[in-house]
Amino acid sequence: MSRQPENRKPATSVDVARLAGVSRATVSHVLNGQTEKFNAxxxxxxxxxxAELGYVRSTAGRALAMGRSDLVVVVVPYTTFIRLQDVIEVLSSDIAELGFSMVVHFSMSRTKEETPNRLLHLIETLRPAGVVDLGGVSRRELDxxxxxxxxxxxRKLHFxxxxxxxxxxxxxxxxxxxxxxxxxxxxxxxxxxxxxxxxAAVTEFCEAEGLTAPIHVHVPIEPxxxxxxxxxxxEQRGRPVGIACFNDEVAVAVVFAAKRLGLSVPGDVAVIGAEGAEIGQAVSPRVTTVKGDVPAAVRHIRYLLAQTFGGPAPSDGIPPQEDAYSILPGETT
Incomplete structure (x- = not known):
């Protein structure tokens, strides 16, 4: 049981050294896993x-001793993403199983003339073992x-x-x-x-199929x-028209706008969302969407982490990432 009373300051390496009867340097080496020079x-x-003092090692101190900390920084872009919490939970579990802790860093908008100083300062301060880029690291920041x-x-975006x-x-x-x-x-x-x-993918598809290039609209989530x-x-395309939506919230907004305008869905307006949000399946008509299996979608990251830092990789390897995504049929297409 820890000797440290609740009203006392946290124990330091000096306190540990004094209780153990050794130097502070010895405490640092032993608690950082460098035990080969010392007897049992x-x-x-x-x-x-x-353990008795309840001493918690400093992340900064460990980073100085080992050249890196036990942290992995996950960089998330400045965007909306319904399944973000699911992705973070899966990655956090994977990273913890490999013996590391996760820090989430949200990128700022590229339209705000952000410099790389924010992220670079974080890297230099924490000295993380690695960075997982979910699309928030710019080319300049990467360099x-x-x-x-x-x-x-x-390291490279294969898919x-x-x-x-x-x-x-x-x-x-x-x-x-x-x-x-x-x-x-x-x-x-x-x-x-x-x-x-x-x-861009929708535009590419239309070009490949000989269709008119799609127009782009921005839809607020209000009637x-x-x-x-x-x-x-x-006004620009008439009807029938097929609308691919950024996510299911946009899809729901478009569907109800069509209903208020007296249009049939999917007859006049077909709508498909993305990310498989529960809200899209709780309304009528149910939204057709692209649904992803989150653990399968990020399995390649777990595999790369294991390759880079050592540890158990997924036993079944890395299935093709496209297999993690499928159409969830609804009533809007």
Whole structure:
């Protein structure tokens, strides 16, 4: 049981050294796992003293001793993402199983002339074992981080998840007979790197199929704004029209705007969302969406972490990432 009363300051390495009868340097070496220079009795005394005092090692101190900390920084872009919490929970569990702790860093909007100083300062201060980039690290930031010797994963983007989501949306709408396609962004002050990749995929699909290039609209999640956005679509493309939406919240807004305008869904307006949000399945008509299996979608990151830092990798390897995504049929297409 710890000797430390509740009203006392946290124990320091000096306190541990005094109780164990050794130098502060010895405490630092032993608690950082550098025990080869010391006999078993010394190692045991230091560890017992630390446990008795409730001593917690400084992350900064460990980083100085080992050249890196036990932290992994996950960089998230300045965007909306319904499944973000699910992704963070899975990654946190995976990172913990490999013996590390996770720090989440949210990038700022690229439209605000952000410099890389924020993220780079975090890297230099925490000295993390690695960085997991979920699309929030700019090219300039990547170059600067790599110069510090910190590993950035994935090192190379072999598969663009958001591009694949856009392809699935466009392919599904076209398979339902819609030849006039639209991409609907969420109207939001945040940057939207995921949406840009998805909309580019819809444009690419239309070009490959010989269809007219899709128009892009921004849809606010409120009735009047969603109606105005849909009116703009109808004025430019008429009907029937197929609308690929950034996420299921946008899809719900478009569907109800169509209903208020007296349009049939999916007859006049077909709508497909993304990310498989519960709200899209709780309304009528149920939203057709692209749903992802989150653990399967981020399994490649777990595999790369294990390869880089050692530890158990997924026993079944890395299945193709596109297999993690599928169309969840609803009543809007």
């Amino acid at each position: 009795d010394t190692v045991e005394r230091v560890r017992s003293a630390a 600067l981080i790599e110069k510090t010797g910190c590993a950035v994963l994935p 663009d998840v958001n591009h694949w989501i856009g392809i699935l949306q466009a392919r599904h709408l076209h398979s339902r007979g819609y030849t006039e396609l639209v991409y609907a962004f969420l109207s939001d002050v945040r940057d939207d790197p995921y949406g840009r990749s998805r909309s 009047e704004g969603a109606e105005e956005a849909l009116k703009t679509v109808l």
